[in-house]
Amino acid sequence: MENLRELFQVMTRRFGFLNKNCCSTGGYDISLVQSHILYEIDKQHKPSMQQIAETLGTDITTFSRQVQSLIKMNLVKKTPDPDDKRVSILSLTTEGVYIAESIDQQMNEYLNEVFSHMNEFERETVIRSIKLLNESMAKSSKCCNPLE
Amino acid sequence: MENLRELFQVMTRRFGFLNKNCCSTGGYDISLVQSHILYEIDKQHKPSMQQIAETLGTDITTFSRQVQSLIKMNLVKKTPDPDDKRVSILSLTTEGVYIAESIDQQMNEYLNEVFSHMNEFERETVIRSIKLLNESMAKSSKCCNPLE
């Protein structure tokens, strides 16, 4: 059995580089963390602060401030939950949606370029593998969860 | 064609969590960045500061300071290059090697646990896929390199 860690160390580092570049699309200068926040707000249905913070494994106080700056940039909106006045529902503004989509597009472009170095069979195998990996990490009790 | 980005977003986030936990082995409290530095110093042959900083895509000034703190922790050693007095050669101390190995072991343990949710065939497929992915990213001109 070879050294698994080696493989994953290289992979995650490379993806780190990819993510770094991705985010300054559309004139805005978005940090990596912020791009993850935009992504999750877009993905989840009427999410609260807590929900997103937990998904991303970010401390809620840090998250609170990150959201504040996204609001200042006019990318995110906070709406009080009518059923529970403690809760703030997060959503993207029109600009937020635009930025989120720009980043998404940019990322997919990069990824497609990476996959262009493979043939159709390899491509499908790799995609299936990533899915499998995600499922296995989700099952794992020891790691990969934002627990603490 | 499905949304590639979705897949990778989830994967990298999960690996982020994994990496976060990994590093506080052996009594020392090592940050993620520092663990990457230890890893690369161990891997490369008599590397200079520049070399490691470039591999990791870190700004050299930031890197300089990170190395300073690793030296203070007695995990890393700097030796002046006899052929070029500007250059510092980095190496791990005995403790550094120990810590690097602890982290490596810990990571492999986590990864093995993740892979334990797959059968032998799946496992091999996934590993082969990651390799392929790494190669493709290396080939890519557009992304995944520490360029700026």
Add this chain to the structure above:
DNA sequence: ATCTAATACTTGCAAATTACAAGTAAAAAA
């Protein structure tokens, strides 16, 4: 051989990011 330019690194800032502690306000439980 000497002067200039490039390289390898270090320090001075200042900005951004982080998390713990302590706070407010609202809802749920006792």
Add this chain to the structure above:
DNA sequence: TTTTTTACTTGTAATTTGCAAGTATTAGAT
């Protein structure tokens, strides 16, 4: 109704980051 819990915000302080500017050494140009 009182107490506890939950959702979130702010104070503060530590850490991390990178640009600008510095030193020292080597390589290149004349």
